[in-house]
Amino acid sequence: MRTVTATHASRGFSDLLDAVERGETVQVTRAGHVVAELRPATPSTGRRLREALAGLPPLDDDLESDIDAATSLLTDDGGPWDGA
Structure with a gap:
């Protein structure tokens, strides 16, 4: 270093x-x-975001459905969190 x-x-x-x-x-x-x-930036992925969200306590129904709708748009084949 x-x-x-x-x-x-x-x-x-x-x-x-x-x-x-x-x-x-x-x-x-x-x-x-x-x-x-x-230091070099560590790329984030949609998969890492979903895993982090999966470890949280249950949410109220409205917020949980909003998060489900947003995470359903994430893919593992590239995108803003995969450095594409």
């Missing part, structure tokens, strides 16, 4: 994004203290 100062990060932000896109994690420091980490 690479560590850079906030000043360096500001001046070379595009280069940092290139490194993160390649899978690198970069720590950014200010006054010698780590204040941020830049």
Whole structure:
């Protein structure tokens, strides 16, 4: 993991994004203290959303039907949560 100062990060932000896109994690420091980490984004999937919702306690009927209608639109073959 690479560590850079906030000043360096500001001046070379595009280069940092290139490194993160390649899978690198970069720590950014200010006054010698780590204040941020830049890391590759973890893609979310519709399946993960459905699994998270399945673990919640029961909802009232109206809200539950709204959620069912929304999750029925999710697919596992691409879409906004699959990085398509």
